[in-house]
Amino acid sequence: MELQQIRYVVAVAETNNFTRAAERCHVVQSALSHQIARLERELGFRLFERSSRRVQLTPAGTAFLPAARQCLDAAERATALAAAAVGEIRGRLAVGLIPTVAAVDIPRALRTFHEQYPDVRISLRVGASDELVEQVRAEAIDLAFLGLPTTARPHGVDAWELGRDRLVATVAPDHPLAGESAVSLSRLASEVFVDLPARTAGRAQTDQAFAAAGLTRDVAYEVTNADFIARLVVNGLGIALLPSAYVPQLTGLTTIEVTDAPGRVEYVVWNRFTRPPAATAFLAGLDIPTGAGPKATQQHTSS
CATH class of the missing domain: 1.10.10.10 (Winged helix-like DNA-binding domain superfamily/Winged helix DNA-binding domain)
Incomplete structure (x- = not known):
């Protein structure tokens, strides 16, 4: 054979x-x-x-x-x-990411990597954070960029914290709240929401914030794609809470600060047991340490 x-x-x-x-x-x-x-x-x-x-x-x-x-x-x-x-990087690099990654400019990073290592074939998979973590564990992808509530950590993988962000309210330009500079969660609780599906990490950060404030809300539309969430909001079907660093990539929305907004943490994660050379090179290009050291001990989590 x-x-x-x-x-x-x-x-x-x-x-x-x-x-x-x-x-x-x-x-x-x-x-x-x-x-x-x-x-x-x-x-x-x-x-x-x-x-x-x-x-x-x-x-x-x-x-x-x-x-x-x-x-x-x-x-x-x-x-x-x-x-x-012998100093050559080749093979494949499979990268997973959530649509709202903002801490790293993924297209630019991939372009730089490809220019340096043209023999590496690159594939991208877009998904939910919890799904991506499982795919990294199963070695279906080499590394993933994801976002989690501040109360959560990636489990069963090695991870590096990329940045922290707060969610902002997004509404249609003609929405009654569009003229406000800031609102509270209690002010938003009576609105109809467009959000990610229930029991996903992206949805959890908002659900937890409303629950902690003793509030309930109506999520009338569940959408798996953040860009489509924005399209529904622009058409007046509801409002949405989205990461402030990601919102500038969207068009047609009015953004409002939320005084008690939930936060999220962006991570890059990789398999703690196997990491192909291309993945190591890609992480190195982002100045992300993958070994032990004082800085790695501080931000590098593997719980």
């Missing part, structure tokens, strides 16, 4: 088509088909059911695929580690 054969199997499984798989692997279809057939003979069973209309995995192929992907990942990690030992 050869790595190239495994790559061909994974490509066919992901495209459900031998022609597209061959194009992805930059080989002629006959060569790809020959290598997969050869592998099937060596294994003693078929990995794919082929017909004139479709290609699909057999039960054996379905069982084979996860380990095949792990094999390719392990080979790529081994190559990246060997290259790093």
Whole structure:
């Protein structure tokens, strides 16, 4: 069994088509088909059911695929580690982030990193903070940028605090509160809110603040995307509390300070056991320490 054969199997499984798989692997279809057939003979069973209309995995192929992907990942990690030992950074970098990251200019950081390490392939995944932490733990992504309430900490991962921020109220320009310079949570409690889904870290910071003040509120719209939250607010469907450092990226909103606003902390987190060379290089480019030291001891959390 050869790595190239495994790559061909994974490509066919992901495209459900031998022609597209061959194009992805930059080989002629006959060569790809020959290598997969050869592998099937060596294994003693078929990995794919082929017909004139479709290609699909057999039960054996379905069982084979996860380990095949792990094999390719392990080979790529081994190559990246060997290259790093002689001063070359290559391989993949998978970065997760919440949409409202403001402490780091992610596009600019990625551009700088790519200019310095052009052989690294970069992928981005946008999600909720708690989901991103779990993906880092599971090694599905290498590092993640997230935001948590001031009462929470990332668990099961190594983390570096990037910055702290307070939430501000955002309303449509013609909203009755638009002329106010500052409001309190009690003043906002009677408003209709647009917010992130319940039981997410981004929602928790606001829920906790209202609960601590003995207040309730009506969250009429739950949205997973902060940009779409802003679109609903602009159209007068409700108001929202958003990080003050993120709001300037939005257009059409009126911002109001909240005197007793909840706060949040932005972190970058990475797996405490495995960190590929590309992730280490990316963190170093942001001047984030990943080892022990006085400053790391102060802000570096792994609880």
